[in-house]
Every structure is written in structure tokens, then in C-alpha cells.
Amino acid sequence: MTNKDRTTERDGETVDILVIGAGASGGAASAWLAEAGFDVMCLEQGFWQDASKYASASPDYEFEMMTNWAIDPNVRQRAEDYPVNVSESPVTPVMFNGVGGSTILWSAHTPRFHPSDFRVKTLDGVADDWPITYDELEEYYDLNDEVMGCSGISGDPANPPRSPRQMPPLPIGDDGMRLVNAFEKLGWHWWPSDSYINSQRYGEGRDACNFCGHNHMGCYQRAKSSTDLTYWPRALRSGAVIKTGARVRRITTDAAGRATGADYIDSKGQERHQSARAVIMAANGIGTPRLLLNSASDSHPEGLANSSGLVGKNLMFHPFAMITGVFPEKMNSWRGPLSNFAMSQEFYETDRSRGFVRGYTYQFQRSLGPAWVARGGFTDPIPWGQGHHEELEKRLGSMMGMAVIGEDLPELHNTVDLDPELTDSDGIPAPRIRYTLSQNSRDQLDHAIANAKKVFETAGASDIYVDPMMQQSGWHLMGTARMGNDPAGSVVNRWGQTHDVDNLFIIDGSIFVTGAAVNPTPTIQALALRTADHIVAERADLKGRAR
């Protein structure tokens, strides 16, 4: 039986929990709650993906990667995508809309926050502390690692000790060792990455990675973890229902301002309503504030759960720079996952002598095949005309990269709001992004670029290219409905419950207080599991019938 066959129509019934969005966080919470006996329904605007049809097996995979499988929804333009106005942002948000959400296209590089990331105000006098600690989240990180399946190895001196990983690390490769050796020569930290990519068979019908390199197109081998392969099968087995092609227009409320469900447009274009005892927002750091703002009503005139005025504010991406080195030797650097073998956190914690607060992670990168290299990879395209062939010959199989993930601090003027004109294909206002890079972030990136050049020089690179801030790098969407203890200064409390509406929860990256300097998804999913656990323990009132 396919997952699609299991999807049943249940309009009319009131469900216990209505989850909006079937991505990283929606999958985790739905499985947890369904397994605890809650009646869970998820509305997802996209569809199930068939791994055997991912573009990596097509002879036109390079074209597909640039068009129908692009990471930017404004470029991909599938019917289920919504447009995003990015005219006032140097960074473009990227995502995927479907069962599995952005984990369909993600790299699955999965470091954790550091304990200090939850205490930036206390330690560094900037932004705000989280109302929770690393220790409170640790058991949920472990749980999530187990379900998603983590390749890696414990013992990293840059991080607190952690449980044994489910699988050994992905291989470093001869190409990776070039960078590793340079870090060692410089006396700088490096460690094999935690990755939610199978280095061995793990999970339900999920193979080991066969090093094709193209995990960002969807993983044909099912070696890369995505929630359609991990949490959703569990959720469905426990009775959860997903409605695909169901685009939510607004969260509905009663006269008292409590959530009553959602209005949505089904896959046939019909307007429908699904009623629920509670609603969980899991539509990501752009989709969630968009829906909350579009759900304004008499009881919530500025948008749902927005009495603080902070819905859509404090948008954080991770400012991303990319440094590429070309080596004189051929290293076949297209073999192996593009960005998942190792990282360095030498410059992670604050050192004020560097001229900025907080810090950054280096995520080591490989490269891909000839068309990708000709188109520039992470730098400018190879020149056309005379000299083209010589340059391609020089770079193919010889390029490595270092991505910089800097900590972007929350700023009120970085926002998501509703575009006054642009809409999606159902007429729902599209999100508009306004974002400027702070001086602190710029200083971090410049510091990182200078050090990355040292690494490449030490490693023997013949040419070094720098992209000082990648435009298409808004993969981490955070902060737009932040967590906090004070209802005047935050949207949700320490459990992800909105201060204004007791039966409305948010579990995606919107609730981040700060963004740390690592990829956010293990933290998003750990928080989602924690909120679900809280609902199980404390909110029996949301369960309609004994199951």
C-alpha cells in the first residue's frame, strides 16, 4: 500500500490536532502525537514525492536542478509553490513544498546548537537568551537523531559529549583530506560532520549512500533522511492523516479568539474548512508568519497571535559566504555528498578581539560534474569563448569549497509581511521579505573569508574564488515568531504555545530566539518533539476521544 492510498478524506469531523505543513517539524510532531493517541490531521499544500523519479537518474539532471527541481520556489514555480517577493532582500529564501517539506532538497548536515547559543544575552550582551537550555533539549536531539538516523562520531571537542551516533561518519575522501590536513597544519579544529545521510542501511527501506553527490535534488537511494521516509510512515501507521494539495488560507478563530481550525483550498480548487481542537503551525519561518498575518480577525486585528507585534519580525537567515579553491591535482571531487563530510568550529564562540560577537562554522564542500563546474559551481561561470576548455579542464574534479555559516542576530527591521499585490495561484497574499545584513554579520563573514583563504593556501590551492555572500542561501528560516517568557516580547512560550491563543502552537524555525551558527533542523525537530511531548503530558483537554 502506498502512502497515498492511506490518505483518507475526513472533512466534517473535528480532529484533535491540525498540523499545517508536512515538513521537518510537522512530520516529527505528527508522529509523536499520533503515537500518543491524538487524532492528527496535516494539511500540506504539496504532494508526496516518488524517490525513484528524482531527477538524479535523468540524463537531463543538470537542467532539472536549475528549473523543475530548483531550490528557489520563485524559479521552480510548481503549482504548489508560492511566490516570495525578494526585491528588498539580498538573500533569497529557498525551500521545498511537499510531504517532507524542505528536507526533500536539504543537504542533511545536522550539527546541534551549543549550550552557549541559548545564552547569548547573558554571555555576550546581545539579542536575548532562550527561555530553555541545551540540557532541556538534549533528550529530544537524541530522539530525533534516532528517528532520522545520524552518521557521525562522538568525541568532538568543540561540542558537549553526545550519545553514540547511529552510524559511522560518511567517508572523508582523498579530496576532503586536503582540507582536513590544512586545518591540522594550522592547528584549527575540524570534525566529521553529523549527517542525516545513511553511511549504512538504516531505517525503513533506506539504503546506504552511494555517493552520487546530488542529494539536494532528492535522494534516489533514500539514503538521505527526509520526513516523508522517517516520521510520516510512523505517523500514518498510528492513524494520522495527511491531506496533500491542501493549501491553507487562514487559521480560523471563534469569538473568544481561540483557534477552531483552518480554511484551505483542496487539490480540486474547492474552498474547505477543517475544524480542530488545536492547531500546530509547521509551515516554516516564512510560511508560518505569512499565515498568521493572513489570519487577522476581530479578536486578532494585527494578525493571529500577534499582540506583541513580533509575528514576521526578527527574520534570521544564516549569512552564507562561499570560498572555493582549485587544486592542481585531479581529486574526483564530484564523488560523495556535496556538503556533508566535515566541519570546523574553531571560530564558533565569541572572541571580542576579532571585532565581532558570536561566530561561525565552516562546512566543507565538494563539487559536481562538468556542467555544474562550467556554470561556476559556487562561483562565477567559466568564461565562454577562447580559454573556456582550458579552464574547465583545470577545475573539473579539482574544486573544493568552504561554506561559512555565520550567526545572524535578530533585528526588528528584518521582516516577513504580506505583499500588497503579489499572491499565490489561489489568491492568498504572498510573503514579502525585507532584509539587510548587519555589520556584525559582515565582519564575521570577512573574518571567515580571510581564514578560509589561509586554509586553501595551506592546502595548496592554485586559485581561490570568493562569493562574499551567496544570494540563493536562505535555507535557514528563523526567528519570525520568537519564543520567550514575556508575552509583550515574544509570540510563543517555552513550549511553543502562543501567548495569545492557548490552543495554537508553533514548532518550526519561526520560534528561534537566536539562530546560532549551525544548520537549524535538528534543533527545529527537537523543539517540535518537545512541544508534542508537552501536549501529550499536559493537554489531555485536546484529545476528543479515547483511542
Place this chain on the structure above:
Amino acid sequence: MSTRTPNAEVSEAVVSALLDCLIPAAGNLPSAGNMGLATEVIRLAGGQPRFWGLFTRAIATFNSTNSEFVKLTGDDQDLAIRSFEVDHPDLFGALLDISYIVYYKDPRVHERIGWEGKPPQPDGNVMTPWDESVLDSARKREPFWRRV
């Protein structure tokens, strides 16, 4: 010959001449246009409505200032393309992308550059397995994460 589409007419001769300039002859292979790749460029560009729109706009915009392009000498053709690249970087970018993609998926090019030339899946690649001894030195470092 020209290829008719619902949106626009794209002249294969123009695309072919552009390809010849963008990707010149190499080794035993002629330039990309002379390899006969224009047909495939036009076909593949139609693989997504958005991209097709960009591509046809690029060709139409190029044609509007270079109606005699195919008749120019090589140097003048290069100059025409350079000025199009400066004036319309996005449209030019689309042309360059599709040209490179089609060129580098051609088996003759694979043979010339020594590329195996299969899609990434289902075969994948082989890597030297993980070897824990690479951590011998990194493991010696004392923990340095910041306690709170």
C-alpha cells in the same frame, strides 16, 4: 530551419551561431553549434515554462539588436555577444546555462574530457571507506566549547 512554439519563434541558425562563439572547437570536436547542438538546446529549454520564457526573451532581445548576427565575422559576433552580456546579464546567463548544460551532456564531449557520462543515479560512485585513524590528532584536543 526554425522551431515553432506557442510563445515564440526561435531560429536554430541563430542559436547555432551563438553556440559556436560560446563554446569553440576543442580536440577533435568542432564548436558547439557545428556539433549540431542547437536543436537540443531549443528542446531542453522547453522543459520548464519559466525557463522557456526566459530563453525566448533572451533570443528575441538578442535578435532585436543583432538581426544580421549569423552573417557577421567571428570577432564581430564575439563583440555582439559581449555587449549583450553586459546589457542583459540575466538573459545572457540563461543562454550560457543552457548552452553549457547541453554541451556537457553530449557523449562526444564526455569522451573528449574523460567524463564517465552517466546520470548520478542509480550507480553512484565509489569512495574509500571511513577510516577512524584520521581523527588521531583531532581527538587529542581538550574540549573547548563554552560552558554556561
